[in-house]
Amino acid sequence: MSSLPPVKEDRIICELPLYFTRDAAVHTKDSFNVTVREASQEQKTGSNVAKVIVVGDVAVGKTCLINRFCKDTFDRTYKATIGVDFEMERFEVLGVPFNLQLWDTAGQERFRCIASTYYRGAQAIIVVFDLSNYGSLDNAREWLEDAMKDNDPSSVLLFLVGTKKDLSHPDQLAQMEQEAIRLSEEIRAEYWAVSALSGESVRDFFLRVASLTFEANVLSDLERNNSRQARDIISK
Numbered sequence: 237m238s239s240l241p242p243v244k245e246d247r248i249i250c251e252l253p254l255y256f257t258r259d260a261a262v263h264t265k266d267s268f269n270v271t272v273r274e275a276s277q278e279q280k281t282g283s284n285v286a287k288v289i290v291v292g293d294v295a296v297g298k299t300c301l302i303n304r305f306c307k308d309t310f311d312r313t314y315k316a317t318i319g320v321d322f323e324m325e326r327f328e329v330l331g332v333p334f335n336l337q338l339w340d341t342a343g344q345e346r347f348r349c350i351a352s353t354y355y356r357g358a359q360a361i362i363v364v365f366d367l368s369n370y371g372s373l374d375n376a377r378e379w380l381e382d383a384m385k386d387n388d389p390s391s392v393l394l395f396l397v398g399t400k401k402d403l404s405h406p407d408q409l410a411q412m413e414q415e416a417i418r419l420s421e422e423i424r425a426e427y428w429a430v431s432a433l434s435g436e437s438v439r440d441f442f443l444r445v446a447s448l449t450f451e452a453n454v455l456s457d458l459e460r461n462n463s464r465q466a467r468d469i470i471s472k
């Protein structure tokens with residue numbers, strides 16, 4: 237396993253459980269595309285996969301963020317996501333194969349209905365806003381509430397991600413980050429600031445998502461096994 241840069245402490249806002257979440261995940265690089273229909277069927281494959289949905293205002297940079305990580309590309313031309321797009325990314329966490337299903341949803345109002353039908357069963361929600369656009373941070377809470385409707389708040393990991401860090405003037409950035417950190421504390425999300433253009437923090441961010449979702453899956457497997465064993469003992 238290659239060693240990874242340590243996670244910056246100042247990015248860890250809320251107290252998520254930390255058993256083996258540091259430097260644990262490795263991106264195995266052989267990502268693959270499947271259709272949304274195939275992905276929907278794959279949702280039931282169990283603890284070696286986590287569903288992650290990416291939501292946020294139109295043109296905040298959701299697709300670019302995913303493409304920077306999955307394909308190491310960046311496109312300056314805006315192409316709206318229609319409904320949802322899907323990427324499956326492979327990792328190894330502590331040597332164990334693990335997949336992230338990344339659901340890139342449309343920010344445009346007219347596609348919101350279609351996109352929201354894919355929210356159910358998310359293990360992590362990434363709410364994206366644009367660090368050069370105050371309005372997109374204002375709307376982050378509404379996106380989160382929408383994405384939470386069909387999910388269990390006690391088991392979903394939340395991330396608040398400010399994109400386009402390269403565009404922000406330092407003064408504006410400081411003010412936006414202050415506001416974003418306040419919101420992330422309130423909603424118990426982990427806050428990250430990234431740039432898909434430069435690639436800053438993108439890789440660290442997704443490795444963090446992989447590590448935390450892997451850990452959550454392992455813990456819930458353990459819990460299930462323990463309660464099954466307890467039931468077996470009681471019924472004997």
Ligand SMILES: Nc1nc2c(ncn2[C@@H]2O[C@H](COP(=O)(O)OP(=O)(O)OP(=O)(O)O)[C@@H](O)[C@H]2O)c(=O)[nH]1
Binds near residue numbers: 294301313314315317
């Ligand atoms: N400078 C800069 N521009 C960015 C960055 N990320 C995205 N962009 C630009 O912002 C625009 C919108 O990016 P998208 O990734 O398509 O936005 P989106 O959130 O997926 O948009 P919808 O699919 O409509 O919801 C594009 O023109 C990108 O080139 C970034 O980190 N820095």
